[in-house]
Structure formats: C-alpha cells, structure tokens
Amino acid sequence: MGTTKKEELVESRLPQIRALMSPCRLCPRNCMTNRHNGETGFCKTSDTIKIASWAHHKGEEPPISGSNGSGTIFASGCTLGCFFCQNFPFSQMGNGKPFTSDELGKIFSKLAAEGVHNLNFVTPTHVIPMLLEAWLSSSETAKLLPIVYNCSGYESKETLDLLEGIVDIYLPDIKYSQNSVANELSKAGDYVEVNRRTLKQMYKQVGQLEINETTGLATRGMIIRHLVLPQNLAGSEASLRWLKSEFGTEIHLSVMSQYFPAYKAHQHTIMNRQITADEYMSVLETIDELGFSNVWAQDPTESGGA
Numbered sequence: 001m002g003t004t005k006k007e008e009l010v011e012s013r014l015p016q017i018r019a020l021m022s023p024c025r026l027c028p029r030n031c032m033t034n035r036h037n038g039e040t041g042f043c044k045t046s047d048t049i050k051i052a053s054w055a056h057h058k059g060e061e062p063p064i065s066g067s068n069g070s071g072t073i074f075a076s077g078c079t080l081g082c083f084f085c086q087n088f089p090f091s092q093m094g095n096g097k098p099f100t101s102d103e104l105g106k107i108f109s110k111l112a113a114e115g116v117h118n119l120n121f122v123t124p125t126h127v128i129p130m131l132l133e134a135w136l137s138s139s140e141t142a143k144l145l146p147i148v149y150n151c152s153g154y155e156s157k158e159t160l161d162l163l164e165g166i167v168d169i170y171l172p173d174i175k176y177s178q179n180s181v182a183n184e185l186s187k188a189g190d191y192v193e194v195n196r197r198t199l200k201q202m203y204k205q206v207g208q209l210e211i212n213e214t215t216g217l218a219t220r221g222m223i224i225r226h227l228v229l230p231q232n233l234a235g236s237e238a239s240l241r242w243l244k245s246e247f248g249t250e251i252h253l254s255v256m257s258q259y260f261p262a263y264k265a266h267q268h269t270i271m272n273r274q275i276t277a278d279e280y281m282s283v284l285e286t287i288d289e290l291g292f293s294n295v296w297a298q299d300p301t302e303s304g305g306a
C-alpha cells in the first residue's frame with residue numbers, strides 16, 4: 001500500500017512539532033526548557049517518552065470502545081497538576097518505562113493486529129512528537145485506525161494547528177468554569193480561556209462526531225467530557241451553558257460521575273469525598289433543561305472508573 005495522506009502530513013509536520021519541544025512551548029505553559037538537551041519543565045518529561053501502560057480499553061464511550069476496545073496508550077507526565085488525579089502514579093510521579101519510537105510503534109501494531117478500533121493517545125500533549133514518530137513506524141493496519149487525542153482540553157494553538165488532518169477524533173475535557181478553581185485544583189490559572197479556545201479550535205478541525213452506521217464506531221469528530229466534582233467545584237452549569245451557546249445542543253457530551261478522592265485529594269475539605277447521586281442528577285437535569293441531545297451519562301452511584 002502506498003503512503004497515505006495522513007502519513008505525508010505526519011512526515012512533513014514532524015520537524016515543526018519536534019521543534020516546539022526545544023525551547024518547549026508544546027502546551028500553554030510555555031516552559032521554554034530545552035527538552036532535546038534532557039531538560040524538563042512542568043510536565044517533568046524530556047524528549048524520551050515513558051509509557052505506563054496500554055490496553056484494549058472497553059470503558060470509553062461506546063463509539064470509541066466498540067466491542068473490541070479502544071487501543072489506549074498511557075504516557076508518563078502531564079501538563080496539568082491535578083492534586084486529585086486518579087492516574088497520579090504516572091501522571092505526577094513519573095512511573096513508566098522508556099520506549100524508543102520503534103518499540104512503541106510495535107505496541108501500536110500489536111494493538112491493531114489484536115483488533116482495537118482506534119489508537120487512543122491518553123494525555124498526549126507533552127509527548128505528541130514521540131507518539132507521532134512511533135505511529136510512523138507502526139504497521140499499515142495501525143496507521144489506518146482513527147487517531148484519538150484524549151486530553152485535558154488545555155492545549156496550545158500552535159500545536160493543535162499542526163495536528164489538523166492528523167487527529168481524527170478529539171476527546172477533550174471541559175474541567176472548570178472558574179480559573180480560581182482551576183488554579184487551586186490543577187495549577188492552571190488560565191484554564192478557562194485556554195480550554196474554551198481549544199474546544200473551538202478542535203471543533204473547527206473535525207466537527208460533529210461522525211459514527212459509522214454499520215459498525216457503530218466513531219470515525220471523526222469530537223466528544224467533550226465533563227467530570228462532575230463535589231459541591232459543584234467544576235462549575236458544571238456555566239460550562240454547559242457555554243457549550244450550548246458555542247456548539248448548539250447536538251454536540252456530543254460525556255458527563256462523568258466517577259470522581260473519587262485520589263492522590264492528595266483526601267487533604268482537601270471539599271474534594272475529600274465522592275459526589276452524591278443528587279449532585280450528579282442535578283447536572284443531568286441542567287443538561288435536560290438546556291436540551292442537549294447527544295449525551296452519555298454514568299450510573300449516579302458509580303465511582304472508580306478509568
């Protein structure tokens with residue numbers, strides 16, 4: 001099989017994407033560290049990718065997981081500093097094993113050969129050059145799978161511009177509607193404006209979620225995720241109103257109830273508990289009142305998901 005358009009795009013843009021790492025401005029933190037010389041910034045990552053795990057993930061939204069699972073790849077490090085992160089052993093503490101691009105490409109190929117429906121890069125922002133290098137070395141089968149960019153929604157405009165035509169499905173969060181809360185909980189005092197600009201840019205690239213009618217699988221588009229937090233710290237209603245005003249009521253939303261106090265959250269007077277069924281139902285009622293029509297919700301009593 002010849003070179004695909006996506007391969008050509010990755011090959012041609014990879015030098016620019018790699019250049020964004022030294023001095024590093026891959027994400028909005030703009031640490032300006034020289035990662036090619038082994039320096040690290042906020043995400044505690046040099047130009048070597050460490051992988052914590054990979055899986056056939058069946059717990060994503062149905063058009064992403066399908067029957068065989070989504071090929072999730074979890075890298076070490078993160079551009080946010082959420083003190084309640086359920087993935088803290090690798091997002092905050094650096095757990096994981098270094099992989100060369102060839103080694104990682106073989107993992108992508110293996111996942112594809114085993115029948116996953118997509119390659120799902122989880123928290124990819126700070127390691128996107130290495131993920132794309134690995135992707136280039138993966139099998140033809142792997143390269144035909146949709147690329148899912150599964151992120152916190154805290155992205156730089158420049159990096160996202162370079163991913164246009166490469167990423168098929170964006171899976172961003174809308175975490176907060178107040179910067180003061182974002183600063184306290186995730187060390188990102190500019191989260192709200194950056195996140196809203198990010199979501200608009202992603203939507204402009206890929207549009208509404210497209211689902212293959214035969215397979216039920218997503219092929220392109222965006223699903224926005226929102227994790228409900230105790231005592232409405234996520235500012236859910238304000239985010240939902242903004243989403244409606246910006247994208248209308250047909251945007252695909254995934255509203256999650258699975259918060260539990262991980263990492264350092266037990267030290268916080270509000271975040272030290274799971275949400276109540278009433279707190280979650282109140283957000284679902286707002287969604288209903290606003291008229292959103294494409295929503296995935298969880299069991300109100302569920303907690304501890306991936």
Ligand code: SF4
Nearest residue numbers: 024027030031041043
């Ligand atoms: S990717 Fe890491 S080093 Fe680069 S700007 Fe973001 S947090 Fe800083």
